[in-house]
Amino acid sequence: MEYSNRTALITGASEGIGRATALMLAKRGVDTVLLDVKEDRLLSLEAEIKALGRRALAIVCDMGDETAINAAVAKANKFAKIDILVNNAALWRNECKPFVNTSPESWKQRWMVNVWGLMYLTQKLLPPMLEQRWGRIINVSSVAGRYGIANMVDYSTTKGAVHSFTKALAKETSPYNVLVTSVSPGNVGNGQLLQNELSYIGRESSYDEQAEMICFLASENASYCSGQDFQVDGCRKKM
């Protein structure tokens, strides 16, 4: 896969899919700006990437906080021109419960990180991409946004919004070669076995299996992919 001296900013980079994506991009020659709330893990990832011989910058940033995002964008712009944005951070490890038992406060918290923060950061990083006529924006969504998951109504709602944002923004930016896509993982983890309706492959995906799709969409090779969702769900039944 080709990347030609690009720099990527990845949100939620400390763990899981974000961490796997940052490491995979770095191994393929991309410099990285790493955003997360978990400082220790972020700093150790920064060190790991630098040891690979690539430039990396860790920035502690809460994606629900406008002031923190503004400060992060200023630091990132000093470090490099951002060509690739991977909007991966999300609040999803909430307890599952029926919608009637959820609180408006929790909907708001999830919305601020999963949708508002994603939109705010994208708007800040978009103008230079449009100007240079090259950009890749990959939004990590979920099968929850495609099908809706019971007892995760507020989360499913935010991921549905990420799909709509992707499709609408892509129509504005694709003429400028700023390509916008989303990736919808199914169940991700350590390969635990799953029932057929969750994956006919029969297991969870690894974090690297999700990162592979994100890294492809971030590359030069994905030059005709925009406005679409790419579902990486191991052949899941529509539920």
Ligand SMILES: NC(=O)c1ccc[n+]([C@@H]2O[C@H](COP(=O)([O-])OP(=O)(O)OC[C@H]3O[C@@H](n4cnc5c(N)ncnc54)[C@H](O)[C@@H]3O)[C@@H](O)[C@H]2O)c1
């Ligand atoms: N793991 C799954 O089964 C699964 C399935 C479908 C979709 N997804 C999506 O994939 C993405 C990554 O999920 P994951 O499984 O790697 O999750 P994770 O919880 O392991 O990692 C998410 C990262 O985001 C960070 N984060 C959380 N809140 C933040 C905030 N306010 N500001 C900045 N960073 C913040 C966390 O610290 C963490 O490092 C998310 O968008 C999630 O919705 C995951």
